[in-house]
Amino acid sequence: MAASIMDVARRAEVSTATVSRALRGLPNVSAATRERVLRAAEELSYSVSPHASSLASGRTGTVGVVVPFVNRWFYSQVLAGIDSVLRAHDLDLLLYNLGDERVHERFFSRMPLRRRVDALIVLNLPLSGAESEALVSLEVPIAVLGTRVPGCWHVSIDNAESASTAVRHLINLGHRRIGMITAAPGDPRGFTTPIVRQHAYRTVLAQAGIPYDPDLEVPGHLSIDKGASAMAQLLSLPRPPTAVFAESDQMAFGALRTLGRMGLRAPQDVSVIGFDDHETAELLDLTTIAQPVTHQGELLARQILDALSGGSEEPSQVVVPTRLVVRGTTGAAREHPSRYHSTPRPGPEPDQHSRTTAR
Amino acid sequence: MAASIMDVARRAEVSTATVSRALRGLPNVSAATRERVLRAAEELSYSVSPHASSLASGRTGTVGVVVPFVNRWFYSQVLAGIDSVLRAHDLDLLLYNLGDERVHERFFSRMPLRRRVDALIVLNLPLSGAESEALVSLEVPIAVLGTRVPGCWHVSIDNAESASTAVRHLINLGHRRIGMITAAPGDPRGFTTPIVRQHAYRTVLAQAGIPYDPDLEVPGHLSIDKGASAMAQLLSLPRPPTAVFAESDQMAFGALRTLGRMGLRAPQDVSVIGFDDHETAELLDLTTIAQPVTHQGELLARQILDALSGGSEEPSQVVVPTRLVVRGTTGAAREHPSRYHSTPRPGPEPDQHSRTTAR
């Protein structure tokens, strides 16, 4: 049986109140007494009951983290960042993975973390108005990644600027026919990131005097396979793009696969740029927009720490910078983009030279 | 202020005891009363205080999950599996990411989940004897992935058989000079998986009458970069291998990168087989040993559920099957493996034909 605070009190010959204070490092405890209490606790290998403690104090020492998909690279990275900071401050991490729709609904209908957490971190979740209200009504500090929710702390990247950079990179390489593989078609809930990026894509094209062509926007649903299909669709257009911006690396990977299977190469035939700087991006030599992933998790956790200690500060909003990482899948536009091959595949092809060019 | 059980009791005009029983679906509550209580709870949007509840009952409704690296693909997949099962049974998931050494030590010295969880799931962690004892001394059911710990539930793959299959696959393709990129050099703690696999590798070679060559075993530390270096090292041997078994896909990816950078191809120059069937494996057309990842997580969670409900059953041990997935990076051994190139790179090279051969 685990020792209780009473056992420690008896052994140290003090009251439980003193034990509690000594163990938590409060002032008003003499050095000698503290020493005695610590020893007693040590000898009994005592540890406080977190439940009793939070029942009495009202604090839970726990932060809830709500994630759409733990098993996706991006979220697991962010999670690692959050964890490292929370852990360093002895806060526990209660994980809620909302992957599937049913779980998502159930979560919001039952609100299982009411009274269970001191604060909440929400990752990049499409939230309906009612849902964000439900969260706010928990009356704990909330830090949100990606989406902006009134009254909540907030970390994000500048999606408009980042997407613009990606598209501008392609334009600067001479491309005029530029496709975009988008995340998803209009989600009714407030998942604004794809919308912002798409808008940036259109704006930059317009600024460059390139006419808008809806056929060049194809949804890839953030997955490799769907990204692959999206690329296939783009390549089957009467006038296929010479460059493609995929708003996630995963989709870009799919796009590259399609390219490979069709015997085409990046960047000679089609330039491809992704978004995220996924760990595999380097492996595949994918040009992409890098965002600091783990770091965003750390920032979120730090905001929570501030909120928890600082009291009633104004929620802060942090925008972290992204950066264009040029690798081997983007290159100068070809002169005559109307057809891909002069000679049919298979057959000998010149070695890639433009890789060096691209760097 | 959140409503307490007292408020509900008053509103439903019953005692708190009855409220408690009604809400938890215990028998001994009349249908009419239950109805009344549920309505009252609903109207007050009441939810039980988990802390008070577990303080009173001794159950926490929480399962601790200890993970070495949440941000690695494998673990995040397993975690998703665990989560889905726990969630379905309304158990909370308390995450402990033990990534770095300091966190690991601190975890075991403070045992922060004493009294905090009803059960524990430990993923593939290298544990010293003292550490596993510390876990067992928590006196809660424990399910362990990978390593076997006496008295604990257990899920794993048959590492010996799986590794043997991988090596046999290479031998059957005619390879005689087969390298292995191993996880890590002897970890003092009980991380046995790499040892078992290495042993299988040696055994199978011996059975095939292939002499043992220690130079062909190179550590790749489970990372892409280290895997890449390992491959480089293998290729710089006086007699390089014609095939390589990397005991994780990540390391295999690194190996493929090295191959690519050296202008070599898989499988024409070197066959490569990985382990895990990482999501990127398909993308890179990597032959590998697939293990059911998410499923193992589900199994672990289910074992915990059994343990929690069943009482004092004997801990069960489940071994899940793996399967060889032949893709494009393994192929028949070349006839004269002493040199790779007749012509130096760069230069035109014939298209890969053997891909079809390999399938």
Added chain:
DNA sequence: TCCTTCCATGCAAGCGATTGCATTACCTCC
């Protein structure tokens, strides 16, 4: 009709901490 059973419910004692307030002891300063 009276005595058992049994079901539904209430009472109240915990569960193991935290914390406001009271108390004691010891200084310090006039």
Added chain:
DNA sequence: GGAGGTAATGCAATCGCTTGCATGGAAGGA
């Protein structure tokens, strides 16, 4: 030497629930 302070400690209420036991009433059996 007494008033006023301060630092260290104890007392006991409290947090919000669960649960063993007691109780009352209705149903069933003889």
